[in-house]
Amino acid sequence: MLAIEVQPPSQVQAGAILYPPLVISADSDDAIDYIQVALVDAYGSVLVDQLYGTLSASGKTLDDRSASRSNRSTEYTVFPDLAVSYAGVYTLQVTAVTMDYTAPNGAEAVIAASTSTTQIIAYDQSVAAEVPTADEQDLLRRLRRNGGFGVPRAPR
Numbered sequence: 001m002l003a004i005e006v007q008p009p010s011q012v013q014a015g016a017i018l019y020p021p022l023v024i025s026a027d028s029d030d031a032i033d034y035i036q037v038a039l040v041d042a043y044g045s046v047l048v049d050q051l052y053g054t055l056s057a058s059g060k061t062l063d064d065r066s067a068s069r070s071n072r073s074t075e076y077t078v079f080p081d082l083a084v085s086y087a088g089v090y091t092l093q094v095t096a097v098t099m100d101y102t103a104p105n106g107a108e109a110v111i112a113a114s115t116s117t118t119q120i121i122a123y124d125q126s127v128a129a130e131v132p133t134a135d136e137q138d139l140l141r142r143l144r145r146n147g148g149f150g151v152p153r154a155p156r
Contacts (some may be wrong), residue, residue, distance in 0.1 A: 002026050002035075002096045002113040005076065005139055009130040014087045014122040017053070019155055020091040020132040020140065022079040022117065024094055026059055032096045032112055034058045040116065042089045051092075053081035062146055070137040076143060084122045092117040129155055 006023035026032050035058070039051035059075030084090060096113040131154075132140060143149040 002032075002094065002115055003107070004094065004115060004117055006132060008082070008092060008120055008137045010118060011089050011121045011123065011127045011130070012084060013126045014084055014124055016083060016126075017080075017152070017155075018082045018084070018120070019129065019152065021152060022092060022094075023136075023139065023143070023151075024059070024077045025074050026077075026080075026096060026113075028059075028061060028075050030072040030096070030112065030132055031098055032059065032075070033099045034097050036095045036097055037079055037082065038093045039084060040093045045127070046093065047090075048141060050085045052083045052085065054079050055082075060148060062142060062149075076139075076149065078143060078149045078151055080152050084120065087122050087124045090120045090122065092120070120149050 003025045005025045006019045006020050006119050008022050009020065012018055024035050035054050036056040040048045041047055057077050057079065059077040061073050061075050094115050095111055097109050098112045100108045140151050144151040
């Protein structure tokens with residue numbers, strides 16, 4: 001199941017990197033090849049060339065002792081450097097993609113799941129930095145401590 005573990009900030013300055021970073025989780029049993037992110041305006045249109053940074057990435061399993069003891073492992077995908085170019089009201093569409101290598105015309109990308117973030121308002125002027133929730137801070141700390149996820153530190 002695809003889930004947003006860390007929501008992006010509700011407000012941001014246009015051109016600034018989103019903090020907290022978007023973090024997605026999925027069960028490793030879902031066989032997702034990669035996660036893709038797109039910027040969507042208030043009318044539901046996908047906006048091309050207005051979201052910058054890492055727009056697609058593969059998940060990694062978090063190997064730490066704080067994780068649950070269940071038999072299922074969770075893969076996390078972090079988008080550490082997303083930035084919205086222009087002022088406006090947006091959401092991020094998050095799409096999980098699997099590759100079908102048995103398709104008759106060659107490999108095909110298949111949408112396995114999709115979800116959207118909460119609303120993001122981008123302003124032309126600077127805005128106050130947002131603080132992640134306690135649960136989000138804990139996950140970001142665990143991802144940062146266990147390396148390889150590219151989780152940035154909070155801006156000063």
